């Protein structure tokens with residue numbers, strides 16, 4: 001995954017491009033580059049391996065590059081190692097075209113051999129370089145026609161920014177299956193891989209459809225559809241506050257985003273509860289359809305997948321409909337069973353994860369009805385699904401998701417409860433009790449966040465450990481999975497999550513004197529069983545840290561330390577458990593001095609399969 005930006009206007013382009021790239025560094029940070037074009041049509045490109053700061057230093061913050069039109073790129077390598085040559089922009093051999101690209105050109109080897117036969121020399125190992133050479137090859141006087149011809153040759157996914165030396169006031173932008181927005185300013189226009197990168201300059205955006213070509217100058221944006229007719233697009237306004245894309249006094253975006261969860265959950269839940277009823281205003285599942293559902297598939301990657309497991313436990317409990325949860329990367333390849341009577345819920349914060357998008361398409365191909373739970377407005381998954389339920393988490397910048405995850409879980413509660421009411425599988429009193437708890441969820445997160453000291457203290461005790469185990473039963477197991485993922489992705493400590501009853505079938509052999517085990521013991525129904533599993537590991541020398549509900553205070557007799565979640569309906573408790581485990585992971589990584597917002601080898605939104 002990579003980040004791209006573009007600018008056309010009256011101001012010097014380079015400093016603005018670098019500023020935009022700073023906001024997109026979460027999408028890739030192994031190298032970066034910019035190209036600017038001056039009024040004479042001279043294109044100048046500068047690239048640097050390593051963090052963006054290298055490029056900033058190399059260009060004196062962009063001040064030593066002239067030109068008011070430009071494109072930029074921050075890279076997360078997929079084809080070719082991170083180095084100066086493989087960094088974008090890539091230039092055509094004659095230097096007349098410069099290209100930045102996010103995505104993958106799947107047929108690049110074929111195109112490369114076609115171009116090599118024509119005498120083109122390749123300098124990089126990237127898939128992107130073929131685009132620069134193809135532009136040169138197909139250009140015969142009409143740049144738009146040339147771009148169209150090149151697009152017709154490409155297969156795969158791409159968001160592209162292109163400079164051409166004969167049109168010094170304009171740059172070109174195209175997207176297909178990769179994110180890209182056009183931001184509209186006053187006498188200046190922009191592109192970026194996401195909206196937060198541009199919030200400082202504008203809140204008016206245009207979304208491009210697949211393979212439309214946008215010609216962007218400072219004064220206008222003209223969009224051509226596949227038939228090369230001008231397409232009128234209505235801009236839309238986003239009410240995200242530019243501040244939400246800044247750290248706002250927190251040392252890391254992750255901590256800021258952990259603290260934004262009360263608002264994120266409230267914004268996701270509250271507008272959908274009216275007169276003590278759930279109103280899913282943005283989706284259209286008729287009662288008739290709901291009654292016809294025979295199975296639900298839930299699909300996602302990473303934390304979204306974990307949210308899906310919570311959703312499975314929850315929906316099966318309250319709706320009595322069978323639910324299967326799949327990793328999106330597995331879904332397509334296991335010949336999933338689906339038809340009109342199977343609802344497929346697709347979960348993705350970014351709405352751009354390649355595997356998840358592919359799973360959505362597979363579900364649609366099988367005629368399953370698709371409902372996406374997505375955070376980013378207008379993202380690919382949101383656009384392609386039959387229905388979208390937006391989580392209103394606001395922009396999430398830290399690579400490790402926090403508010404993205406808890407709002408996904410909250411959204412699944414809304415969906416489950418809505419289905420249960422429609423199907424009449426939930427008694428009224430239980431429905432009311434859960435609604436009440438759902439409304440209180442946000443305040444309960446606030447309560448939990450008011451006391452970070454205990455979690456900080458625990459982090460200081462365990463940060464030197466090389467391995468940690470997480471155990472739990474039922475929904476507590478799903479919470480354990482997410483807790484382990486949080487810890488390992490940002491602190492690089494090996495962490496494994498197990499259903500508490502399963503540990504003894506093998507993995508318990510790894511427990512030795514002093515092994516830390518985080519036991520999630522929130523669910524009252526399963527408490528006695530979990531407690532015996534806690535005893536099992538304790539007998540083998542484990543040090544147990546429990547995350548528990550007040551109902552399960554007896555855990556203190558076995559655990560070394562216990563963190564209590566505020567009182568709430570047991571089925572909704574995973575949101576609160578998650579916040580503790582996020583804080584634990586965060587503080588461990590902080591004591592270790594890790595690069596929390598940009599952990600090694602990871603990207604925020606993975607747009608490759």
Ligand code: G6P
Pocket residue numbers: 301302303304347348349350351352353356399400401602603604605606
């Ligand atoms: C990446 C991120 C994870 C995230 C997953 C799915 O791997 O590092 O934090 O859960 O992608 O992302 P999505 O945007 O589809 O929810």
